[in-house]
Amino acid sequence: MKKYPSKIGIGLVIFIAAVLVGSTIPMMSPPIWVGLIINLLLFIFIGHLFLTTYYVIDGHSLFIKSSFLINKKIDIKRVKQIAETNNILSAPATSLDRLEIVYGEHGSILISPKDKIGFIAQMTRLNPEIVVQYKSKN
Numbered sequence: 001m002k003k004y005p006s007k008i009g010i011g012l013v014i015f016i017a018a019v020l021v022g023s024t025i026p027m028m029s030p031p032i033w034v035g036l037i038i039n040l041l042l043f044i045f046i047g048h049l050f051l052t053t054y055y056v057i058d059g060h061s062l063f064i065k066s067s068f069l070i071n072k073k074i075d076i077k078r079v080k081q082i083a084e085t086n087n088i089l090s091a092p093a094t095s096l097d098r099l100e101i102v103y104g105e106h107g108s109i110l111i112s113p114k115d116k117i118g119f120i121a122q123m124t125r126l127n128p129e130i131v132v133q134y135k136s137k138n
Contacts, residue, residue, distance in 0.1 A: 002122060004113040006053040006066075009095030016046060050094045055113055057122050062101070064111060066092035072109065076126045079103045083133035085110065 020043055027035040049067050056063040057076070064072040070092045081102040088096060091110035098112045099119070113119040124130050 001056060001058040004055045004057070004115055004119050006050075006055070006093060007095040007097060007112045007114040007116075008050055009097060009112070012094065012096055013050075020046075053092055053094050055111055055119070057119075057126070060126055062123070064092050064109060074101065074103050074107070074109070076123060078107075079123065079127055079130050081131045081133065082120055082123060084116075084135040086135075 020039055024036065024039045027039070049069070053066040056065070060076045062074040062076055062079070064070060064074070072092075079101060081100075083100045083102070085098050085100045086096050087098060087100065087110055089110060091098065091112075093110050093112035095112040097116075098110045099116060100108060100110050102108050120132055124132065
């Protein structure tokens with residue numbers, strides 16, 4: 001069993017912080033307590049998501065976990081492709097430096113393991129038929 005924590009992208013952190021701070025400042029004077037409490041709870045929830053998003057390869061299964069929201073199991077033998085991407089769609093990923101895992105007939109999920117090279121190496125060791133697509137380094 002190998003656990004891969006999600007990479008925390010500074011760009012995503014800055015964007016979320018800017019939105020939260022930008023929406024909090026106007027509510028401070030005069031204080032709008034409901035809005036301030038909602039922003040505080042949102043900040044705590046997002047922090048919790050960032051700290052509890054990870055990926056585990058155990059046997060021939062990939063487990064994707066993000067707090068209590070996502071708990072997905074994928075059979076590695078069904079994975080067809082792993083592609084580097086910066087897709088901004090909502091995903092169990094705490095960075096925009098992502099991998100798209102394509103599996104089964106129409107399944108696809110975006111993740112952001114901190115150790116992408118190690119993750120890809122272990123996945124392709126378990127299923128040598130996985131096609132890996134890297135972004136061009138132009």
